[in-house]
Amino acid sequence: MKVLVPVKRVIDYNVKVRVKPDKTGVDLANVKMSMNPFDEISVEEAVRLKEAGTATEIVIVSIGPQQAQETIRTALAMGGDRGILIKTDETVEPLGVAKLLAKVVEEEKPDLVIVGKQAIDDDSNQTGQMLAALLDWPQGTFAYKLEKDGDALTVTREVDGGLQTVKLALPAIVTVDLRLNEPRYASLPNIMKAKKKEIVEKAPADYGVDIAPRLTVVQVTEPPVRQAGEKVEDVATLVSKLKTAGVI
């Protein structure tokens, strides 16, 4: 089974985001960038499938600036086999990303695409589902567990209220949630080996799809700031304050 794993380069999880004073966006100059945390879980799952003998090849793909190549390298160091960078300095919306990925899928013909459920920058939670629709493939979103079962894939999903298990005919799309696995750190020898792995560079124009943005950003602003209240001495004081506030 061939597995395709799209990864996104995003602002690091620990960076405090600052809105630009001119309200055009957030300040990304000189901030640490990393692989989207959910994409690390996707890569890990693909590598585990390969280690278990279920997956035969793992192709990593990223859409973004030249530096997204580093993100692909990280995925290759974790165990990906080769990479594709679709290079662009423009913002590509989830619909555009899904259209590009659909073309990559046509070329690469994977049996499974594993993608993070959401990117922690724009928090859209769309790409995997859109790709599934464009390809007319079934989807297993917010995966907690997945298991290959002949020509089908059984996916247990994190849903409001508990877990739901669905069976998908392959080829299929899976989007991963937090508890699916704990991603590994790449070892130094694997980081060295990843430097020799192939990354093919492409441009969006190579795929002939319309990725022009549909949304115009009117403005980006700071959220209202919540003021810190008071520290209370002890439990008795807390209870009396809450009673006064009328919440208990």
Place this chain on the structure above:
Amino acid sequence: MAVLVIAEHDNAALSDATNKVVTAAAKFGGDVDILVAGEGAGDVAAAAAKVAGVRKVLHADGASVAKQLAEPMEALIVPLMGGYDAVLFAATTAGKNMAPRVAAKLDVMQISEITDVIDADTFERPIYAGNAIMTVKSSDAKKVVTVRGTAFEAAGNDGSASVETVAAPAGPFKSEFVSEEMVKSDRPELAGAKRVVSGGRALGSAEKFQEVIFPLADKLGAAVGASRAAVDAGYAPNDYQVGQTGKIVAPELYVAIGISGAIQHLAGMKDSKVIVAINKDEEAPIFQVADYGLVADLFVAVPELTGAL
């Protein structure tokens, strides 16, 4: 202008989340219809017809949409969109699962988790875990939107819409429902609860989480939440997770116990009316958003609080 709202339900009862989406839909300034897709969900359709401001309810009944999986829901919703300018879903796991599928089929860029409707083309939504609020204007002819429930009041239940039957899509589909394992609880549902008690990594184990958090939650009639760290550590199920990648809550009272207050957690609860934090680290960022902070050992303070209520 006509807006279609996709009902959130479990075939037995209509979720309050739907009423909130209807409020958002009304701000588009046009007719609002609700689609109830399910199996044996007649009561849900009847309840949807009572939601204030709704023109009509479309009711699709069939095995293919019993669990509202994304593939049959796409097949049901996309053809209906000929008659609508926008389709709105609750930003729940069900809504997030199906909305982008509908959007891609309509060749529309979805707008996720809106917190305000400026006009029928322009919306506000949080990005970067709520650390920035983006206003976007869509150039698509039709809008596909998911709605963050905490940002909208629930529409009333004094309406009287008509109910129309629409055909459920015929299969086969490439996905099938196998089973589900729902957490049984007498506590209120987290996303819509008036009070929430959440525990963090400082609880130290799943046993302690239950021993300390549950009695307080039960005393308060509160839902139980958890930080991502507590979920990661296996102290609480994922369904409890409050934050950027979990649930967004805005209860009247939020009690954060042993939670340091990472920005990703704050993203999920900082719109709560009153926030109480109990943490032994007085430098914990949670105190910067708490109305009442108690610097104390949670294993002593929380049982004491439970006893005092």
